[in-house]
Amino acid sequence: MGDILSLVLKRLGYGLITLLVISVIIFFMVELLPGDIAQAVLGQGATEENLAALREQMGLNDPAPVRYFEWLLGAIQGDFGASIISGERVSSVIGERFMNTLFLAAYAAVIAVPFAITLGIIVALLRNTLFDRVANVLTLTSISSPEFFLGYILILYFSVKWGMFPAIASLSQDMTIMELLERTFLPALTLVLVVTAHMMRMTRAAIINLLASPYIEMARLKGTPPWKVIVRHALPNAWAPIINVVALNLAYLITGVVLVEVVFVYPGIGQALVDAVSKRDFPIVQACCLIFAGTFILLNLAADVGAILTNPRLRHPK
Amino acid sequence: MSVFVITYFGLLIATSCAAAYWNQRGPFLTLFSLTLVSFVLGIVGGAGALRFVAIAAGMIAFAAGISYAFREFLVLITSHNLSKEIKTAPLTASFGMFVIFTYAVAGIFAPWIAPYGESEVISSAFAPADENMLLGADQLGRDMFSRIIYGARNTVGLALLATVAAFLMGAFAGLLAATKGGWFDQVLGRIADIIMSIPSLIFALLMLSIFGPQVIVIIVAVAIIYAPRVFRLTRAVAGNVVVMDYIEAAKLRGEKTWYLIRREILPNSTAPLIAEFGLEFCFVFLLVAGLSFLGLGVQPPTADWGSMVRENATLISFGEITPLIPAAAIALLTVAVNFVVDWMLFRSSGLKEQ
Numbered sequence: 001m002g003d004i005l006s007l008v009l010k011r012l013g014y015g016l017i018t019l020l021v022i023s024v025i026i027f028f029m030v031e032l033l034p035g036d037i038a039q040a041v042l043g044q045g046a047t048e049e050n051l052a053a054l055r056e057q058m059g060l061n062d063p064a065p066v067r068y069f070e071w072l073l074g075a076i077q078g079d080f081g082a083s084i085i086s087g088e089r090v091s092s093v094i095g096e097r098f099m100n101t102l103f104l105a106a107y108a109a110v111i112a113v114p115f116a117i118t119l120g121i122i123v124a125l126l127r128n129t130l131f132d133r134v135a136n137v138l139t140l141t142s143i144s145s146p147e148f149f150l151g152y153i154l155i156l157y158f159s160v161k162w163g164m165f166p167a168i169a170s171l172s173q174d175m176t177i178m179e180l181l182e183r184t185f186l187p188a189l190t191l192v193l194v195v196t197a198h199m200m201r202m203t204r205a206a207i208i209n210l211l212a213s214p215y216i217e218m219a220r221l222k223g224t225p226p227w228k229v230i231v232r233h234a235l236p237n238a239w240a241p242i243i244n245v246v247a248l249n250l251a252y253l254i255t256g257v258v259l260v261e262v263v264f265v266y267p268g269i270g271q272a273l274v275d276a277v278s279k280r281d282f283p284i285v286q287a288c289c290l291i292f293a294g295t296f297i298l299l300n301l302a303a304d305v306g307a308i309l310t311n312p313r314l315r316h317p318k
Numbered sequence: 319m320s321v322f323v324i325t326y327f328g329l330l331i332a333t334s335c336a337a338a339y340w341n342q343r344g345p346f347l348t349l350f351s352l353t354l355v356s357f358v359l360g361i362v363g364g365a366g367a368l369r370f371v372a373i374a375a376g377m378i379a380f381a382a383g384i385s386y387a388f389r390e391f392l393v394l395i396t397s398h399n400l401s402k403e404i405k406t407a408p409l410t411a412s413f414g415m416f417v418i419f420t421y422a423v424a425g426i427f428a429p430w431i432a433p434y435g436e437s438e439v440i441s442s443a444f445a446p447a448d449e450n451m452l453l454g455a456d457q458l459g460r461d462m463f464s465r466i467i468y469g470a471r472n473t474v475g476l477a478l479l480a481t482v483a484a485f486l487m488g489a490f491a492g493l494l495a496a497t498k499g500g501w502f503d504q505v506l507g508r509i510a511d512i513i514m515s516i517p518s519l520i521f522a523l524l525m526l527s528i529f530g531p532q533v534i535v536i537i538v539a540v541a542i543i544y545a546p547r548v549f550r551l552t553r554a555v556a557g558n559v560v561v562m563d564y565i566e567a568a569k570l571r572g573e574k575t576w577y578l579i580r581r582e583i584l585p586n587s588t589a590p591l592i593a594e595f596g597l598e599f600c601f602v603f604l605l606v607a608g609l610s611f612l613g614l615g616v617q618p619p620t621a622d623w624g625s626m627v628r629e630n631a632t633l634i635s636f637g638e639i640t641p642l643i644p645a646a647a648i649a650l651l652t653v654a655v656n657f658v659v660d661w662m663l664f665r666s667s668g669l670k671e672q
Contacts, residue, residue: 274523
């Protein structure tokens, strides 16, 4: 057991260090601005007094490392400073939106994960048949399409032509859960299409890789029934790659969510990020980037830890 | 029962009988199961559903025909060695090559093909298609068709430039790391790890928010984001070559690092690198398209597929499909490149799957 524990701890520590380095990158990248934030906010025509006042107000007179630690301490407690356009607290701008995004991603994941893994395993077992070829072309097309293409096709058919689901995913406080699920169905479906395709292909590759190993052939040759080959011999070793596939694709959802939110005007954190980027509202950009990158790292971490925990060789040391 | 439905079933049954007669097992099973499915579809969806199936089948047949013809054409015009390779290409790969060829022609000869300039206002906003304008006008009254043609030059060109930048950076660092090894290798590896642990779109948005949406910023951002992928692959491939005896011999001869990279390592690792270039191009292309869709890529009035979708998206709520054409153009090129890459990987790996 000690081996596993130390491996997991090592991996956790490594993830934490990565996150720290990324926070440094996100913070100091803004320092690369020609001039400084105050200059960027007020523009070239700003007077010296105004600049000085704004610098004082934003605490820009402290040296950068001091500001970095203040920012990081605040970020850990959920306080990312104030927006430089509206003056609102960043946490109040993105807090609720973050929950909305999590909801959308979870909605998509709940549909996509079981669906994709089942299909992936079926396609792997039926490899090189017509069904496999058709699935290959379809998933390839889905991966190759930009998210906004799939999103607009769904809007065109499901909402404009057939009138089944709303095209704009506006949310309000007093919606029942059914209404909520209906409103967010199209954005979730777009994400499901993209992620399912990725996940199916990766599951298929992992399973085929596994079925080619010598011990599977051995099991077949000694006359084990096919279902038993899969359940007893292949599956225990398949968990690690499958967990990996799931976590990687959930991480992929994070980037997909930005484009999908813009297509469906969904009030999520991705839209907030895009708005902030075009308005150059750096505190919001930094906060959103840190949240996205943090989630991304967390999911990758979960994948690695899951792979360590389900590895039979590590669980039963010699 | 319209004439269409009778012809439809007549044709299907006749071809499946013919396939069965000449013992063509695969085609027969496909055709006959299509016939059975069509019975159900015809009852549920009526002639409309059957028409849809017929159009889809026709398009697939058309694509297959053109890919076949294009492959034979390539076999005839290329040299003996190359034509032997091309003969083995599956239809999907030659379809991909045909699409890439078409896009290249459209991009290179855009000013001659497009009837109007890319920022020329010629009619009212959202004017419908007429004999002057094949696809109607966009939100400012510019010819949609001309803008799509110019988009092949701008969007694909930008993605290609960015990919080349990422590739040169990554491949150079990878080759250097594999030949030098030691702490240099370690440091580059850690940097690559860090960059890869930030989601690509998020990293690009961060850079664009700071340096503003300019073409040069996009190219540099994409190069930094995607170079680590190339770096890892190059390092792995070159790492396998570096341990060979002939490298040792060259080192003992006293050859310099640059000679080793250029004359010994590169020629032995081109195949996987070319395939990686194709894959990389797909990622970059989708990222650049996504950025322009968000309004942070190529700035107006330059014609660009991603921003064209965004600007004309209102038309979709009237049931028009013209705004989707640039998006479909992006998807088609990515699929095409993927088809070609699949074939190359298949060839260079010597059939991994089985």
